[in-house]
Amino acid sequence: MHAQARRFxxxxxxxxxxxxxxEVEDTWTLNPDGSGKVARKVVFGKSYAAFSKPSKIARELIxxxxxxxxxxxxxxxxxxxxxxxxxxxxxxKDASKVALEHDLLEAVFARTxxxxxxxxxxxxxxxxxxxxxxxxxxADMKGLGEMLRGGWAIQRAPLEAMIGGLKARARYHLPGTLxxxxxxxxxxxxGLTVSVTGKxxxxxxxxxxxxxxxxxxxxxxxxxxxxxxKANLQVKLLAGKPHVKASxxxxxxxxxxxxxxxxxxxxxxxxxxxxxxxxxxxxPLSKLKVVGxxxxxxxxxxxxxxxxxxxxRPDEHETHAHVHLTAQLPAGALEITGGAVxxxxxxxxxxxxxxxxxxxxxxxxxxxxxxxxxxxxxxxxLPSPGALGFRKLSGKVxxxxxxxxxDQLLPFKALAKGQTCARYKATLKELExxxxxxxxKARTExxxxxxxxxxxxxxxxxxxxxxxKRLPCTYHSSSxxxxxxxxxxPQPLPTGTKIGLSVYTxxxxxxxxxxxxxxxxxxxxxxxxxxxx
Numbered sequence: 001m002h003a004q005a006r007r008f009x010x011x012x013x014x015x016x017x018x019x020x021x022x023e024v025e026d027t028w029t030l031n032p033d034g035s036g037k038v039a040r041k042v043v044f045g046k047s048y049a050a051f052s053k054p055s056k057i058a059r060e061l062i063x064x065x066x067x068x069x070x071x072x073x074x075x076x077x078x079x080x081x082x083x084x085x086x087x088x089x090x091x092x093k094d095a096s097k098v099a100l101e102h103d104l105l106e107a108v109f110a111r112t113x114x115x116x117x118x119x120x121x122x123x124x125x126x127x128x129x130x131x132x133x134x135x136x137x138x139a140d141m142k143g144l145g146e147m148l149r150g151g152w153a154i155q156r157a158p159l160e161a162m163i164g165g166l167k168a169r170a171r172y173h174l175p176g177t178l179x180x181x182x183x184x185x186x187x188x189x190x191g192l193t194v195s196v197t198g199k200x201x202x203x204x205x206x207x208x209x210x211x212x213x214x215x216x217x218x219x220x221x222x223x224x225x226x227x228x229x230k231a232n233l234q235v236k237l238l239a240g241k242p243h244v245k246a247s248x249x250x251x252x253x254x255x256x257x258x259x260x261x262x263x264x265x266x267x268x269x270x271x272x273x274x275x276x277x278x279x280x281x282x283x284p285l286s287k288l289k290v291v292g293x294x295x296x297x298x299x300x301x302x303x304x305x306x307x308x309x310x311x312x313r314p315d316e317h318e319t320h321a322h323v324h325l326t327a328q329l330p331a332g333a334l335e336i337t338g339g340a341v342x343x344x345x346x347x348x349x350x351x352x353x354x355x356x357x358x359x360x361x362x363x364x365x366x367x368x369x370x371x372x373x374x375x376x377x378x379x380x381x382l383p384s385p386g387a388l389g390f391r392k393l394s395g396k397v398x399x400x401x402x403x404x405x406x407d408q409l410l411p412f413k414a415l416a417k418g419q420t421c422a423r424y425k426a427t428l429k430e431l432e433x434x435x436x437x438x439x440x441k442a443r444t445e446x447x448x449x450x451x452x453x454x455x456x457x458x459x460x461x462x463x464x465x466x467x468x469k470r471l472p473c474t475y476h477s478s479s480x481x482x483x484x485x486x487x488x489x490p491q492p493l494p495t496g497t498k499i500g501l502s503v504y505t506x507x508x509x510x511x512x513x514x515x516x517x518x519x520x521x522x523x524x525x526x527x528x529x530x531x532x533x
Contacts, residue, residue, distance in 0.1 A: 021045025023167040024104050027191070031251040032175045034095045034111050037258065039073075042102055044084040045165065053482075054078055055452060058086045059273045060101075065090060067097035072262035074269050091259040104168035105194060115176060115247035120184070120194050156202065166198035176249025183242040194242045271505070274454055276337070276400055279508030285327035285374070285397065288514050290523030292324040295382060319382045321352070322363075323393060323523060327514060329372045332401050335456035336365045337509060339376065339397035346383035347391050347518065353380060362397065374399075389526065394515035403506025405459045410448075410499045425451035428499070429484075433492050444493040448485040453503070455479045460502035461487045466494060 023043040030036040044057060054076035062071055074088035092098045095109035095116075110117045171191040172184070184192040270277070297319055339362035344352040353360060363377040374397065383389060410426045412419040419428040430447040434440070444463075455477050463471040475487040518526040 021047055021165065022102055022104065023165070024102055024169070025167075026100070026103070026105070026107075026170045027173070028095075028107060028170065029173045029252050030095060030109070030116060030175060030246070031253070031255055032115065032246075032249055033251075034109065034116065035091075035093050035255040036095055037089055037091045037253070037255075038098070038100070039089045040087065040100070042086045043079070044086070046082045049078060049082055049084045052084075053451070054084050054086070055273055057084055058088070059275055061086055062088065062273070062275065064101040066099040067094065068092050070259055070262045070266050071269065072265055074273065076273075089262075091255070091262055093255075104166075105170045105196065107170065107172070115245060115249075116174060118172060118174065118242075118244050118246070120170065120242035122196065156206075160198075160202055163198040163201065166201070167195070168197075169193065169195040172244075173252055174244065174246035174249075175252055176246045179245045179247065181244045183240040184244055192244060274457065276507045276509040277403075279401060279510045282330065282399070282510040282512040285329070285512050285514040287328040288325065288516055289327075290323060290325050290516070290519060291375075293521070293523040294322040294324070296320050296322065320354075321380055321382050323378050323380070323390075325376055325378070325514075327374045327376075327397075329367065329374050329397075329399055329512070330401065331372060333367065333372050333374075334369075334400045334402055334504070334507065335454075336367050336374065336376075337398045337400060338362075339365060339395060341378040341380065341393065341395040343392055343394045344378070344380040345391040345393075345517075346387040347389040348384055348387035349391055350384055350387065352383060352390075360395075362395065365397075367399075383521070388521040390517050390519040390523075392515065392517040393519070394513070397512050397514065398509055399512065400456055400507045400509055402459070402504045403508060405502055405504045407462070408501050408503055409464065410501065412499065415493060415495060415497050415499070424453050424501075441490070442492050444489045444491075446487055446489075446499070448487070448499070450483040450485065453483050453501075455483060456507070457504050458483070458485070458501060459504050461485060462500045462502065463489050463493050464498040464500055466496035470500075 021044060023041075025041040027039040028036060029038075040061075042061060048057060058074060058076035062068075062074065068090040070091050072089045072091070074086075076084065076086045078084055090098070090100070095107075096111060098107075098109075104122065106121050108119045108121065110119075171186075171193045173191045174188070178188050178192075181192070184194050186192045269275075340360040341353065341362065342360075346352055359379060363379060365374070365376040367374050376397070378393065378395065408423065410423055411421045412426075412428060413421075415428075415431065417428060417431045420426065427449040428446060429449050431444065432446070433444050434442065436442045448461075458477060461473045461475045463473055465471065471489055471491065471493075473487040473489045475485055477483060477485045516525075520526050
């Protein structure tokens with residue numbers, strides 16, 4: 001396939017394929033002042049369930065939504081067919097500021113003097129800060145028609161397999177008098193609806209691709225022509241531009257009372273899902289230093305570094321730089337929950353940040369729980385050839401600190417391999433009493449499998465002997481889906497011993513900033529103008 005066609009199709013395919021395993025149903029209820037709620041039902045495909053638990057998926061769905069004051073009625077479960085269903089209701093004070101994760105039918109609200117205005121558009125792919133859909137625009141459109149037909153014919157079948165199960169449906173309950181209603185079906189009192197399926201998307205893309213191909217057959221298209229055709233694709237996906245105005249009217253529900261009730265129930269939901277409480281701003285990272293810089297050219301890029309696969313040449317990668325850093329976190333830090341680079345400048349002061357904000361996230365974050373040494377990478381564009389190095393690198397890291405903790409016995413019926421109990425769906429996978437050897441005293445070693453407990457929530461493992469004596473156990477753990485804990489007691493455990501866990505009941509999330517520079521091309525400190533480094 002010609003390079004120009006390769007630049008169009010990967011973008012389209014990726015945007016659609018990422019939504020292919022989803023079924024999303026949103027029901028919005030709005031008041032005249034823009035406050036309201038949206039009841040969400042999101043069903044994730046089996047591919048999600050293979051790598052994550054229902055509670056984790058629910059937690060991420062909530063944490064990645066913006067403009068929401070509080071959530072209520074949050075539930076997550078694995079369905080009989082292996083998919084994962086998440087439900088919840090989000091309350092918001094201003095509908096225009098709400099941004100939902102997996103919002104396949106993006107509701108854009110605006111408040112005017114005449115009332116509320118709702119516009120719905122398909123949200124398949126990334127947007128820049130101005131809200132415009134991003135994607136490469138081929139500069140040379142000569143002969144694009146033949147390439148589009150051939151490329152789409154090749155890619156349609158696998159795409160159909162990926163997004164065939166996609167379903168998105170939204171219902172809107174709006175106050176007052178409705179006018180200028182387009183595409184949205186229904187009437188006041190029943191709610192207005194719009195929906196789309198994977199099959200409909202494919203059929204509509206067929207029509208747009210055919211129109212693009214015919215247009216390019218008759219003339220050489222310019223980038224502006226392609227922008228118009230891409231805009232046409234967005235419109236065709238929903239068979240038009242869903243739009244309505246709602247003027248006047250009374251509130252459809254008491255927002256203050258409903259959100260207050262939700263806030264009372266929120267602490268229990270937060271604890272169940274493992275969502276941390278936002279704590280105070282932490283001190284800047286200490287002992288911060290660059291331990292390596294890797295400049296990635298087309299020919300030496302990592303084959304598995306799919307984030308930077310070039311859209312113009314799939315066998316090459318976009319140029320970029322990996323900056324590896326280490327720093328020190330506070331003594332009690334339990335886990336890294338996120339982070340992003342905020343500013344990256346080369347020595348000439350040119351910004352090195354990618355337009356795609358997802359690429360601002362810190363990579364390969366790791367925390368040595370004993371030394372509290374943090375290691376991470378930030379990724380940016382290559383510095384200019386005449387300004388190799390970094391005038392400034394800055395950003396933030398989010399981490400958890402422990403709050404209170406409590407002891408919880410695992411109510412196994414006996415101290416024996418294979419025992420299970422309801423608490424954390426615990427299973428005693430292994431248990432072996434070992435005699436003294438050259439390295440260790442006589443002891444009991446055992447392995448636990450736990451559900452619904454994160455690695456950072458575990459504060460300790462202990463054994464409660466029949467005489468009431470408590471024995472702390474050394475342990476290490478790993479988490480992949482469930483939490484596995486390998487523990488060792490300081491002496492053999494007699495019959496009747498109980499196994500217990502110390503668990504953090506409260507965790508707070510804090511943010512630490514970092515900043516350094518100027519740095520040379522190797523990441524080493526440079527002398528600042530007018531003084532020493």
